[in-house]
Amino acid sequence: MAIRSPVVNVMANAALKAARGLLRDFGEVEQLQVSVKGPGEFVSTADLKAEHTLRAELARARPGYGLLFEESGSSEGSDRHHRWIVDPLDGTTNFLHGIPHFAISIALERDGEIVAGAVYEPTRDEMFWAEKGAGAFLNDRRLRVSARRRLDEAVIGTGIPYRDRGDHAIYLATLARVMAATSGVRRLGSAALDLAYVAAGRYDGYWEFATQPWDIAAGILLVREAGGFVSDLAGGQTMLTSGDVLAANGPLHLPLAALLKEAIRTAAPNPA
Numbered sequence: 001m002a003i004r005s006p007v008v009n010v011m012a013n014a015a016l017k018a019a020r021g022l023l024r025d026f027g028e029v030e031q032l033q034v035s036v037k038g039p040g041e042f043v044s045t046a047d048l049k050a051e052h053t054l055r056a057e058l059a060r061a062r063p064g065y066g067l068l069f070e071e072s073g074s075s076e077g078s079d080r081h082h083r084w085i086v087d088p089l090d091g092t093t094n095f096l097h098g099i100p101h102f103a104i105s106i107a108l109e110r111d112g113e114i115v116a117g118a119v120y121e122p123t124r125d126e127m128f129w130a131e132k133g134a135g136a137f138l139n140d141r142r143l144r145v146s147a148r149r150r151l152d153e154a155v156i157g158t159g160i161p162y163r164d165r166g167d168h169a170i171y172l173a174t175l176a177r178v179m180a181a182t183s184g185v186r187r188l189g190s191a192a193l194d195l196a197y198v199a200a201g202r203y204d205g206y207w208e209f210a211t212q213p214w215d216i217a218a219g220i221l222l223v224r225e226a227g228g229f230v231s232d233l234a235g236g237q238t239m240l241t242s243g244d245v246l247a248a249n250g251p252l253h254l255p256l257a258a259l260l261k262e263a264i265r266t267a268a269p270n271p272a
Protein backbone atom coordinates (compact mmCIF):
# COMPACT_ATOMS: atom_id res chain seq x y z
CA MET A 1 0.00 0.00 0.00
CA ALA A 2 1.38 3.38 -1.00
CA ILE A 3 1.76 5.89 1.80
CA ARG A 4 1.38 9.45 0.60
CA SER A 5 3.21 12.18 2.48
CA PRO A 6 1.20 15.24 3.65
CA VAL A 7 2.44 17.33 0.74
CA VAL A 8 1.43 14.71 -1.82
CA ASN A 9 -2.00 14.62 -0.19
CA VAL A 10 -2.24 18.39 -0.60
CA MET A 11 -1.42 18.04 -4.31
CA ALA A 12 -3.75 15.10 -4.88
CA ASN A 13 -6.67 16.76 -3.06
CA ALA A 14 -6.21 20.01 -4.98
CA ALA A 15 -6.16 18.05 -8.26
CA LEU A 16 -9.29 16.07 -7.31
CA LYS A 17 -11.17 19.23 -6.43
CA ALA A 18 -10.22 21.04 -9.66
CA ALA A 19 -10.99 17.87 -11.64
CA ARG A 20 -14.61 17.84 -10.46
CA GLY A 21 -15.15 21.19 -12.21
CA LEU A 22 -13.26 20.08 -15.30
CA LEU A 23 -15.34 16.92 -15.60
CA ARG A 24 -18.59 18.90 -15.32
CA ASP A 25 -17.36 21.30 -17.98
CA PHE A 26 -16.15 18.45 -20.18
CA GLY A 27 -19.72 17.14 -20.25
CA GLU A 28 -20.89 20.56 -21.48
CA VAL A 29 -18.15 20.72 -24.10
CA GLU A 30 -19.43 17.52 -25.66
CA GLN A 31 -22.81 19.25 -26.14
CA LEU A 32 -21.19 22.43 -27.51
CA GLN A 33 -19.38 20.64 -30.35
CA VAL A 34 -22.41 20.99 -32.56
CA SER A 35 -23.18 24.64 -31.76
CA VAL A 36 -22.14 27.28 -34.32
CA LYS A 37 -20.13 29.27 -31.80
CA GLY A 38 -18.29 26.13 -30.68
CA PRO A 39 -16.84 25.49 -27.24
CA GLY A 40 -13.71 27.75 -27.53
CA GLU A 41 -14.55 30.46 -25.02
CA PHE A 42 -16.25 28.00 -22.69
CA VAL A 43 -13.04 25.95 -22.54
CA SER A 44 -10.85 28.96 -21.71
CA THR A 45 -13.20 29.67 -18.81
CA ALA A 46 -13.04 26.02 -17.66
CA ASP A 47 -9.24 26.20 -17.76
CA LEU A 48 -9.19 29.44 -15.71
CA LYS A 49 -11.68 28.05 -13.18
CA ALA A 50 -9.49 24.97 -12.66
CA GLU A 51 -6.45 27.18 -12.20
CA HIS A 52 -8.33 29.32 -9.68
CA THR A 53 -9.31 26.24 -7.63
CA LEU A 54 -5.75 24.89 -7.69
CA ARG A 55 -4.26 28.23 -6.65
CA ALA A 56 -6.69 28.56 -3.78
CA GLU A 57 -6.18 25.00 -2.53
CA LEU A 58 -2.38 25.00 -2.79
CA ALA A 59 -2.03 28.47 -1.25
CA ARG A 60 -4.35 27.56 1.61
CA ALA A 61 -2.30 24.46 2.47
CA ARG A 62 1.16 26.04 1.94
CA PRO A 63 0.65 29.83 2.14
CA GLY A 64 4.24 30.96 1.60
CA TYR A 65 5.18 28.93 -1.47
CA GLY A 66 5.99 30.60 -4.77
CA LEU A 67 3.82 29.86 -7.82
CA LEU A 68 4.34 29.21 -11.51
CA PHE A 69 0.95 28.67 -13.14
CA GLU A 70 0.37 28.43 -16.87
CA GLU A 71 -2.43 30.96 -17.04
CA SER A 72 -1.57 33.43 -14.30
CA GLY A 73 2.23 33.33 -14.48
CA SER A 74 4.68 33.36 -11.62
CA SER A 75 4.77 34.99 -8.24
CA GLU A 76 7.32 34.76 -5.47
CA GLY A 77 6.30 33.59 -2.04
CA SER A 78 7.68 34.43 1.39
CA ASP A 79 9.25 30.93 1.31
CA ARG A 80 12.03 31.26 -1.28
CA HIS A 81 12.77 27.54 -1.20
CA HIS A 82 9.49 26.17 -2.54
CA ARG A 83 7.48 26.72 -5.69
CA TRP A 84 4.42 25.05 -7.24
CA ILE A 85 4.56 24.51 -11.01
CA VAL A 86 1.06 23.90 -12.31
CA ASP A 87 -0.79 23.25 -15.55
CA PRO A 88 -4.51 23.31 -14.71
CA LEU A 89 -5.46 21.64 -17.99
CA ASP A 90 -2.88 19.81 -20.07
CA GLY A 91 -4.42 18.55 -23.27
CA THR A 92 -6.62 21.59 -23.95
CA THR A 93 -7.09 20.70 -27.60
CA ASN A 94 -8.40 17.27 -26.63
CA PHE A 95 -10.74 18.84 -24.05
CA LEU A 96 -11.99 21.33 -26.64
CA HIS A 97 -12.76 18.55 -29.10
CA GLY A 98 -14.44 16.28 -26.56
CA ILE A 99 -11.57 13.77 -26.55
CA PRO A 100 -11.28 12.23 -23.07
CA HIS A 101 -7.51 12.51 -22.59
CA PHE A 102 -6.35 15.50 -20.53
CA ALA A 103 -4.80 16.10 -17.13
CA ILE A 104 -3.99 18.40 -14.26
CA SER A 105 -0.26 18.58 -13.58
CA ILE A 106 1.21 19.80 -10.27
CA ALA A 107 4.90 19.76 -9.37
CA LEU A 108 6.64 20.95 -6.23
CA GLU A 109 10.09 22.43 -6.64
CA ARG A 110 12.44 22.76 -3.67
CA ASP A 111 15.61 24.81 -4.14
CA GLY A 112 15.43 24.33 -7.89
CA GLU A 113 14.79 20.58 -7.76
CA ILE A 114 11.46 18.82 -8.41
CA VAL A 115 10.68 16.84 -5.25
CA ALA A 116 7.03 15.84 -5.74
CA GLY A 117 4.67 15.54 -8.70
CA ALA A 118 1.06 14.62 -9.42
CA VAL A 119 -0.57 14.16 -12.83
CA TYR A 120 -4.29 13.44 -12.61
CA GLU A 121 -6.44 12.19 -15.50
CA PRO A 122 -10.06 12.81 -14.46
CA THR A 123 -11.95 10.77 -17.07
CA ARG A 124 -10.17 7.54 -16.07
CA ASP A 125 -9.62 8.56 -12.43
CA GLU A 126 -5.90 7.92 -12.77
CA MET A 127 -3.70 9.68 -10.21
CA PHE A 128 -0.04 9.37 -11.13
CA TRP A 129 2.16 10.69 -8.35
CA ALA A 130 5.76 10.55 -7.20
CA GLU A 131 7.95 11.81 -4.46
CA LYS A 132 11.71 12.09 -4.72
CA GLY A 133 13.29 8.98 -3.24
CA ALA A 134 9.94 7.31 -2.48
CA GLY A 135 8.97 5.99 -5.91
CA ALA A 136 6.21 6.61 -8.47
CA PHE A 137 2.64 5.33 -8.21
CA LEU A 138 -0.60 5.07 -10.15
CA ASN A 139 -3.30 5.39 -7.51
CA ASP A 140 -1.96 2.84 -5.00
CA ARG A 141 0.14 0.76 -7.36
CA ARG A 142 3.91 1.17 -7.65
CA LEU A 143 5.08 2.08 -11.13
CA ARG A 144 8.06 0.78 -13.09
CA VAL A 145 9.12 1.79 -16.58
CA SER A 146 8.92 -0.94 -19.21
CA ALA A 147 11.64 -3.56 -19.52
CA ARG A 148 11.71 -3.52 -23.34
CA ARG A 149 15.24 -3.45 -24.69
CA ARG A 150 14.64 -3.46 -28.44
CA LEU A 151 13.75 -0.33 -30.36
CA ASP A 152 11.88 -2.36 -32.98
CA GLU A 153 9.48 -3.52 -30.24
CA ALA A 154 9.11 -0.11 -28.61
CA VAL A 155 6.10 2.23 -28.68
CA ILE A 156 7.12 5.85 -28.40
CA GLY A 157 5.02 8.88 -27.53
CA THR A 158 5.60 12.34 -28.94
CA GLY A 159 4.19 15.84 -29.28
CA ILE A 160 3.82 17.19 -32.81
CA PRO A 161 4.39 20.94 -33.25
CA TYR A 162 1.55 22.81 -34.93
CA ARG A 163 0.84 26.13 -36.62
CA ASP A 164 3.84 28.40 -36.08
CA ARG A 165 5.16 26.45 -33.09
CA GLY A 166 8.63 24.92 -33.30
CA ASP A 167 10.75 23.92 -36.28
CA HIS A 168 8.58 21.60 -38.35
CA ALA A 169 11.40 20.38 -40.61
CA ILE A 170 13.59 19.29 -37.70
CA TYR A 171 10.63 17.67 -35.97
CA LEU A 172 9.70 15.72 -39.11
CA ALA A 173 13.29 14.50 -39.44
CA THR A 174 13.13 13.10 -35.89
CA LEU A 175 9.73 11.55 -36.53
CA ALA A 176 10.98 9.86 -39.70
CA ARG A 177 13.85 8.23 -37.80
CA VAL A 178 11.72 7.05 -34.90
CA MET A 179 8.99 5.74 -37.23
CA ALA A 180 11.53 3.68 -39.14
CA ALA A 181 13.14 2.20 -36.04
CA THR A 182 10.25 1.38 -33.71
CA SER A 183 6.96 -0.46 -33.36
CA GLY A 184 4.96 2.76 -33.57
CA VAL A 185 4.61 6.39 -32.54
CA ARG A 186 1.66 7.86 -30.61
CA ARG A 187 0.53 11.49 -30.30
CA LEU A 188 -2.10 11.52 -27.59
CA GLY A 189 -2.03 15.27 -26.85
CA SER A 190 -0.92 15.74 -23.24
CA ALA A 191 2.77 16.04 -22.46
CA ALA A 192 2.16 15.46 -18.74
CA LEU A 193 0.37 12.18 -19.49
CA ASP A 194 2.99 11.21 -22.08
CA LEU A 195 5.59 11.25 -19.32
CA ALA A 196 3.23 9.49 -16.90
CA TYR A 197 2.76 6.77 -19.54
CA VAL A 198 6.53 6.27 -19.77
CA ALA A 199 6.60 5.95 -15.98
CA ALA A 200 3.78 3.38 -16.17
CA GLY A 201 5.52 1.33 -18.86
CA ARG A 202 2.72 2.02 -21.37
CA TYR A 203 5.18 3.91 -23.56
CA ASP A 204 8.81 2.84 -23.81
CA GLY A 205 9.88 6.41 -24.56
CA TYR A 206 8.69 9.91 -25.40
CA TRP A 207 10.22 12.99 -27.00
CA GLU A 208 9.03 16.51 -27.70
CA PHE A 209 10.56 19.91 -28.47
CA ALA A 210 9.64 23.25 -26.92
CA THR A 211 7.41 22.19 -24.04
CA GLN A 212 6.81 24.49 -21.07
CA PRO A 213 7.89 23.77 -17.47
CA TRP A 214 4.29 23.17 -16.34
CA ASP A 215 3.83 20.52 -19.07
CA ILE A 216 6.74 18.37 -17.90
CA ALA A 217 7.90 19.19 -14.35
CA ALA A 218 5.72 16.61 -12.58
CA GLY A 219 6.14 14.02 -15.34
CA ILE A 220 9.93 14.16 -15.22
CA LEU A 221 9.89 13.10 -11.57
CA LEU A 222 7.35 10.33 -12.34
CA VAL A 223 9.68 8.83 -14.95
CA ARG A 224 12.77 9.06 -12.75
CA GLU A 225 11.04 7.58 -9.73
CA ALA A 226 9.78 4.73 -11.91
CA GLY A 227 13.38 3.92 -12.86
CA GLY A 228 13.54 5.72 -16.22
CA PHE A 229 15.81 8.39 -17.66
CA VAL A 230 14.97 11.94 -18.72
CA SER A 231 17.22 14.38 -20.57
CA ASP A 232 17.05 17.09 -23.19
CA LEU A 233 17.77 16.03 -26.75
CA ALA A 234 21.50 16.60 -26.37
CA GLY A 235 21.72 14.38 -23.28
CA GLY A 236 21.83 17.41 -20.91
CA GLN A 237 19.45 18.50 -18.16
CA THR A 238 18.02 21.71 -19.64
CA MET A 239 14.48 20.34 -20.05
CA LEU A 240 12.77 22.98 -17.90
CA THR A 241 14.51 25.85 -19.70
CA SER A 242 14.92 24.55 -23.28
CA GLY A 243 11.60 22.69 -23.25
CA ASP A 244 13.21 19.81 -25.18
CA VAL A 245 12.64 16.46 -23.55
CA LEU A 246 13.48 12.80 -24.10
CA ALA A 247 12.29 10.20 -21.60
CA ALA A 248 12.72 6.45 -21.83
CA ASN A 249 13.44 3.30 -19.91
CA GLY A 250 17.11 2.62 -19.14
CA PRO A 251 18.00 0.37 -22.10
CA LEU A 252 16.30 2.56 -24.72
CA HIS A 253 17.30 6.06 -23.60
CA LEU A 254 20.73 6.08 -25.26
CA PRO A 255 19.66 4.46 -28.55
CA LEU A 256 16.75 6.92 -28.83
CA ALA A 257 19.03 9.85 -28.00
CA ALA A 258 21.42 8.72 -30.73
CA LEU A 259 18.59 8.42 -33.29
CA LEU A 260 17.26 11.88 -32.48
CA LYS A 261 20.70 13.45 -32.49
CA GLU A 262 21.44 12.04 -35.91
CA ALA A 263 18.08 13.24 -37.23
CA ILE A 264 18.69 16.76 -35.92
CA ARG A 265 22.22 16.81 -37.32
CA THR A 266 21.15 15.81 -40.79
CA ALA A 267 18.06 18.06 -40.84
CA ALA A 268 19.75 21.22 -39.55
CA PRO A 269 21.51 23.48 -42.05
CA ASN A 270 25.27 22.88 -41.90
CA PRO A 271 26.78 25.84 -40.01
CA ALA A 272 30.22 25.39 -41.71
Ligand code: IPD
Pocket: 087, 089, 090, 091, 092, 093, 158, 159, 160, 188, 189, 190, 191, 192, 208, 210, 211, 212, 215
Ligand atom coordinates in the same frame (compact mmCIF):
# COMPACT_ATOMS: atom_id res chain seq x y z
C1 IPD B 1 0.08 21.03 -24.66
C2 IPD B 1 0.02 19.52 -24.54
C3 IPD B 1 0.51 18.88 -25.82
C4 IPD B 1 1.91 19.31 -26.16
C5 IPD B 1 2.01 20.82 -26.23
C6 IPD B 1 1.50 21.46 -24.94
P1 IPD B 1 -1.77 22.43 -23.30
O1 IPD B 1 -0.33 21.65 -23.45
O2 IPD B 1 0.83 19.06 -23.49
O3 IPD B 1 0.55 17.48 -25.73
O4 IPD B 1 2.26 18.76 -27.39
O5 IPD B 1 3.38 21.16 -26.37
O6 IPD B 1 1.52 22.87 -25.07
O7 IPD B 1 -1.71 23.62 -24.21
O8 IPD B 1 -2.81 21.48 -23.67
O9 IPD B 1 -1.76 22.81 -21.85
Ligand code: CA
Pocket: 087, 089, 090, 091, 191, 214, 215
Ligand atom coordinates in the same frame (compact mmCIF):
# COMPACT_ATOMS: atom_id res chain seq x y z
CA1 CA C 1 0.29 22.06 -21.11
Ligand code: CA
Pocket: 070, 087, 088, 089, 090, 091, 092
Ligand atom coordinates in the same frame (compact mmCIF):
# COMPACT_ATOMS: atom_id res chain seq x y z
CA1 CA D 1 -2.67 24.02 -20.22
